[in-house]
Amino acid sequence: MVNAAAATQQMLDLFDIKGIVHFGIAGNVNDSLSIGDVTIPKQFAHTGIWSWLNPSAPSIPDAVAHLDVARYNVPKGEGANLLGSFAYHSEQFFSELGKPNTARPLVWAQTSQQWLDLAANLEGMELQxxxxxSLCLPKKPKLVVGLRGSSANIFVDNAAYRDFLIRNFGVSSVDMESAAVVMTSLSNGFPVVVIRGLSDMAGGQSGENAIQIFGSLAAQNAVKVVVQFIKTLP
Incomplete structure (x- = not known):
């Protein structure tokens, strides 16, 4: 996340840039989507900001979400779990459009609506x-615009945590950079869009993660959308 933000800031500082088109692959946490699909989310949350709470202390009232480790005890509900819980926090967002040196809490960073509208015109395009x-997906991949994504310094390959993210944040994709790129772009007043090919089920699969098999396909589909999107820019 830090490297992604720093690289974005360097590009904005050193080059004559009109906006940021960020792309790559992501894990899929939405069962209505499939590996190979491409998502262009409208919002991103940084879900890597959390406090590991003291089990004997009161919870944090303004937390965005709580993950109670004891809920995942086996057998369910039996015994005490000393790991306690995690409280998820909002990002502290600084902007050149806001008060100098004054942060505001931000959970959802909104990608640029004008660019989302342009991207929506690409839905229905042919994807690989x-x-x-000898190796094909069972159904034709699709492009979906306007869902939510999350980012953290965590590679998600766990069904329980996958369910937690979609239940508490309503996200459809997970990656390790996009929220940082979006927030850095917005902080500097630049438009930004994120295009991600879905490479795996983020732990929702049975057996091994599919990223080694379908990661290249997801990346190629993301690039196809990027090329077509850039052609639509005025």
């Missing part, structure tokens, strides 16, 4: 279905 002649 096969890695090679």
């Amino acid at each position: 279905q096969c890695v090679n002649s």
